[in-house]
Amino acid sequence: MAQIHFTAWLREIVPDSPLRADGTTVGAALDALFAERPHVRGYVLDDQGCLRKHVCIFADGARLPSSAALVQPIRSDSDIYVMQALTGG
Numbered sequence: 001m002a003q004i005h006f007t008a009w010l011r012e013i014v015p016d017s018p019l020r021a022d023g024t025t026v027g028a029a030l031d032a033l034f035a036e037r038p039h040v041r042g043y044v045l046d047d048q049g050c051l052r053k054h055v056c057i058f059a060d061g062a063r064l065p066s067s068a069a070l071v072q073p074i075r076s077d078s079d080i081y082v083m084q085a086l087t088g089g
Contacts, residue, residue, distance in 0.1 A: 002029045002078040009084045013040055018079075026059055026080055027070030044082060056085040 001020035011017065014037070023029030034041040046052050050070075057069040058081040064072050074080065 001076060002074050002080055004029060004033055004080045004082065007081070007083045010040075010043060010082065013043055022076075024073060025070065026057060026064070026072045026074055029074060029078075029080060030070070054085045056083050057081065058083065 001022050003018040004021055006014040006017040019033060019037075021029040021032040023032050030044065034044075044052060044055055051057065051066050053066075056066065057064050057072075059069075059072055059074055060078050
C-alpha cells in the first residue's frame with residue numbers, strides 16, 4: 001500500500017498521517033482514503049473532483065503537475081505527499 005503523508009496545514013483533519021491506501025494511481029489511492037475518511041476530500045479536491053488550486057502533490061520525490069497529479073501511476077510502495085502550494089509575491 002502507498003503511504004499518504006499530509007503536511008501540518010491538514011494535521012487537524014488527518015492527525016494520524018501518514019496513512020496507507022491501495023491504488024495504481026494517485027487519484028485511486030486518494031479515493032480509497034476518502035472512502036474511509038470522507039471529510040478529507042473537500043480539503044484536497046474541489047466540487048468537480050479536481051485538485052484544489054492551492055494543493056500540490058509529490059509522488060516518490062517528484063512534484064506532479066496539477067493537471068496530471070491524480071492520474072499519475074504509483075507503485076504499492078510509493079510515498080505521496082499532499083501539501084499546500086505556496087503563492088504570493
